[in-house]
Amino acid sequence: MKKIISILFTALLFGLSVFILEGAFFRLVDWYAKYRLSLAWGEAGKGGFNEYLKKLPMDHFKEPPSRLAGLEDPSYKALEEHEYASKIMSFSRPLRDKFKDETEETLDPLVNFEIRDFGPVRSIVLPGWQRSASPEEVRRKMARRVGDSLEFSRGLFISLQEKKDDEDFSENFKRLEPTFGFLLNQGVACCLLPVSSSTDLLEKVRFLKTKYSQHAENLFVSAGQKCGPYLLEACSVDPDLFKAVMVRNSAVLPAPPSYRGLPWFLAEVETQNLSENETLSNVLQWVNLCRDADHLYASRLGGMLRLGGREESSSISSFSVAFMLESLNFLENVGDRWPTAEVLDAKPVDRVTVSKPKPPLVSPETQDFDIVKIEESIREIEKRDPQSPSSRESMFDCEIVRGYRELHANDPELSLISNRDLVLKLGLGFEEMGAGVLDKVGERDPLFIRFYQSLRMVQSIDSPLN
Numbered sequence: 001m002k003k004i005i006s007i008l009f010t011a012l013l014f015g016l017s018v019f020i021l022e023g024a025f026f027r028l029v030d031w032y033a034k035y036r037l038s039l040a041w042g043e044a045g046k047g048g049f050n051e052y053l054k055k056l057p058m059d060h061f062k063e064p065p066s067r068l069a070g071l072e073d074p075s076y077k078a079l080e081e082h083e084y085a086s087k088i089m090s091f092s093r094p095l096r097d098k099f100k101d102e103t104e105e106t107l108d109p110l111v112n113f114e115i116r117d118f119g120p121v122r123s124i125v126l127p128g129w130q131r132s133a134s135p136e137e138v139r140r141k142m143a144r145r146v147g148d149s150l151e152f153s154r155g156l157f158i159s160l161q162e163k164k165d166d167e168d169f170s171e172n173f174k175r176l177e178p179t180f181g182f183l184l185n186q187g188v189a190c191c192l193l194p195v196s197s198s199t200d201l202l203e204k205v206r207f208l209k210t211k212y213s214q215h216a217e218n219l220f221v222s223a224g225q226k227c228g229p230y231l232l233e234a235c236s237v238d239p240d241l242f243k244a245v246m247v248r249n250s251a252v253l254p255a256p257p258s259y260r261g262l263p264w265f266l267a268e269v270e271t272q273n274l275s276e277n278e279t280l281s282n283v284l285q286w287v288n289l290c291r292d293a294d295h296l297y298a299s300r301l302g303g304m305l306r307l308g309g310r311e312e313s314s315s316i317s318s319f320s321v322a323f324m325l326e327s328l329n330f331l332e333n334v335g336d337r338w339p340t341a342e343v344l345d346a347k348p349v350d351r352v353t354v355s356k357p358k359p360p361l362v363s364p365e366t367q368d369f370d371i372v373k374i375e376e377s378i379r380e381i382e383k384r385d386p387q388s389p390s391s392r393e394s395m396f397d398c399e400i401v402r403g404y405r406e407l408h409a410n411d412p413e414l415s416l417i418s419n420r421d422l423v424l425k426l427g428l429g430f431e432e433m434g435a436g437v438l439d440k441v442g443e444r445d446p447l448f449i450r451f452y453q454s455l456r457m458v459q460s461i462d463s464p465l466n
Helices: 002-028 030-041 074-088 090-105 135-139 163-184 198-211 228-237 277-290 296-301 318-337 371-384 399-407 412-416 419-432 437-444 446-457
Strands: 114-118 121-126 129-132 149-152 155-162 188-195 219-223 244-248 264-270 303-308
Touching: 002 030, 002 090, 030 090, 030 296, 074 090, 074 277, 074 303, 090 163, 090 318, 114 198, 121 163, 121 198, 155 163, 155 198, 155 318, 163 188, 163 318, 188 198, 198 219, 198 228, 219 228, 219 318, 228 244, 244 318, 264 277, 264 318, 277 303, 296 318, 399 419, 399 437, 399 446, 419 437, 419 446, 437 446
Parallel strands: 155 188, 155 219, 219 244, 244 264, 264 303
Antiparallel strands: 114 121, 121 188, 129 149
């Protein structure tokens, strides 16, 4: 009997020791924490829950909080989201420890990196990574021959500051140097970008992606209190420009657009601001929409909310860095399967809706809806307005847009115009034809009117056809 008890006690002690050691490895060793995540979720972009490990009480299998109900207190839901984010990102704690150690100990973090100006964007710090040029990059004149060394970055991290505070650029840049140094060692280029509006941000971001795609193909943007609205407004206008957006302690934030396939989103909110119900409700909508994804990783990590104190929310947190690098790892695993933004049906009650302005009175001369007159008017607009290239055919899709593309199927230049710009072009054309025409169009295609009014109400629209 004593022998059996001794064996059972030894086995129990051994099991307890393994349990403690495993927990310590998960907490302290970065490679093991990521390995355990891959065991639980599978490979990023292809994964699924491990049916055996899911039976264990592991943080990886914590379910996301439910959506905010109509009468539910947003602050209570924010506390749930904070707890969820802490649990589901527990695998990142070794990386966050490493970030804190390196940023506190490194004396001159940018000494080994080159700083350049790219047109209107100054002081971009580059990691200095190189790879062989592809035939496509030779065709785009980014290199002379296939196989030549080509400088590149895994992504570009942009920290925003308001343009009126431009005199503080040097001070803010100095404060960000430790964070930049850590990210540069991960192959991520970095910059501090002053912006005055969402339009200004869109112009500079599009410039970087067009002229310096080898560095700015994958954009990760962080904004503090003043620039948070600019970032989310820009993301609402063109969500496919960004891979992840992070906002800190913004008292006013816009509601999200009704899209699926939005960038990854992280909001860090001061606990003192939990009483701001409208802003908090908008943040929770962003979180839920950005987690609305087919891939397991994105559906668990794509939208998060964290609570913190004033000091933590005043700079780039270790949680933000871990969140951004995880989105980059996921992006590199899924490659071309990274989702593009698609317009959602406006039926669900928790989606954002745009109030419809009072329609104008219908004049007698426009009682009859004449598509021939509309076509003639649009042709006149086409003669006056230049056309711009775009490839986002899945967004702003509606009956009027599809019909117009079918009528002009033989026009090769029409494929270069995005649906968003086409909605603006057609809507302006209908308005130029006189009062009542736009209402007639709305009776035929209500979704077109909703798209057009949404675009007209967003002040930051930056379209060459507008």
